Amino acid sequence: MKKINVKKGAVLQRIGDISSKVFLVESGLLRSYIIDDKGKEHIYMFGPENWLVADSCEPNTPCQLFIDALEDTIINVATKEELLKEGPDLTALLRRLDTMQNRIIMLMSSNAKKRYEHFTKTYPNIIQRVPLKMVASYLGITPEALSRIRNELSKKK
Amino acid sequence: MKKINVKKGAVLQRIGDISSKVFLVESGLLRSYIIDDKGKEHIYMFGPENWLVADSCEPNTPCQLFIDALEDTIINVATKEELLKEGPDLTALLRRLDTMQNRIIMLMSSNAKKRYEHFTKTYPNIIQRVPLKMVASYLGITPEALSRIRNELSKKK
DNA sequence: AGTATTTCTTGATGTACATCAATGCATAGG
DNA sequence: CCTATGCATTGATGTACATCAAGAAATACT
Known part of the structure; x- marks a missing residue:
């Protein structure tokens, strides 16, 4: 190490x-x-x-x-x-398996908006540290699509 | 056990x-x-x-x-x-992580046709044992979409 | 064997997201 | 400070796949 x-x-x-x-x-x-x-x-x-x-x-x-x-x-x-x-570290290994399982479930069963909302809840500190286009890339969508989703969500409030 | x-x-x-x-x-x-x-x-x-x-x-x-x-x-x-x-069994754990990583990469970067082709290569024995709608469900698409993909692929040959 | 149920296919239509293109803003480097 | 590059947004259009509906084929049930 x-x-x-x-x-x-x-x-x-x-x-x-x-x-x-x-x-x-x-x-x-x-x-x-x-x-x-x-x-x-x-x-x-x-x-x-x-x-x-x-x-x-x-x-x-x-x-x-x-x-x-x-x-x-x-x-x-x-x-x-x-x-x-x-x-x-077995605990760390199991935690990682859990994370990946969640990721797969997210990718399979949720649309872009839900994936984004889940992301902001799960990783609230990351979103301020990276360009949005990287968040989009993580979510599996384009920056344009993410921009429109955020736009829509902010209007709702 | x-x-x-x-x-x-x-x-x-x-x-x-x-x-x-x-x-x-x-x-x-x-x-x-x-x-x-x-x-x-x-x-x-x-x-x-x-x-x-x-x-x-x-x-x-x-x-x-x-x-x-x-x-x-x-x-x-x-x-x-x-x-x-x-x-x-650490080897089994690592193998599982590898499998899940591959699954995530597949879901993120490939279209339905490629995911199907990858599936048939990776799990050639499963496809004969389950209804196609379950394969579709695993791939993250509808049975209709899978049917059309298979149709197209068989024509090519 | 005959009926019911599930599975598969095909066509018509709908939609979530991608792609392309243009513009304004921020940030970084000289 | 000024310019270059990257980033975010918006609109117009395209596309991969979903949804809906109907019929054919396979399978299971008694």
Whole structure:
């Protein structure tokens, strides 16, 4: 577990990399994302304070995700092998499974407006720290669509 | 770890249940799914031989998923607490994370046709064992849409 | 075997969101 | 301070898929 500092914009992992590290965020903000075959970015996960950011690809297979820093960030880095040896944090693992299950359920069963409302409730602090187009990317919609949703919601109040 | 037999159609878990069991499928087929606020089913996961089926909700919180049997099925049942005590199968946990990551990436970045093609490649044996409407539900589309996709694909050949 | 029920398909229409294009604003860098 | 680049918004149009409705085919039930 090595502590390192990275500057905003630093790239920690590229698609296709084999070395699969795990990043525990101490302060700052990471993100993981993919680029689809049309060149479009889709944010897989934001990684604020105390989050674990990692590609869940199996050991020794190429990763699918890019990981980079959206802010100056302090992280603890470990390899998966290290973590497995020293006995991983099961609570954290289960919490992650829960998070991913929720994400899948959201993507399958809710329209864009509901996903946005859920996001603002679940991650209230993230929305002020990143451009809206990244929120849109996380939600699986375009910035234009998000703009119209926010517009509509603010009128209602 | 108790071995039990369940008949096709048996319900193993309902939304809101607290007791969170884990089901390891020995033979047969389980499925987990949600029902959205319009009453529509969305299949979260199929559980054929050797799969682990469980709700990833945190301990002592209400579950979000229904789990039932699509075929006569033999399963090994354990509680999460038991599994945690006896040291869980980390490889299986990591594999599950990988599966879920792939699912999220699929849902975010691919259209219905690509998701279907990916599904047939990844789970070639499931498609013969369940009605197509369940495949559609897993893919996040309607049976009608799936029918048209298959139609189109078969013409191409 | 015969009826009921579910499943699959096809067509017509509707809609949530994407795409494209233009404009105003903010932010960053020299 | 000024310009360049990125970001957010708005309108017009396009499209992938949903919904609705009907009929055919498969399956299950007695």
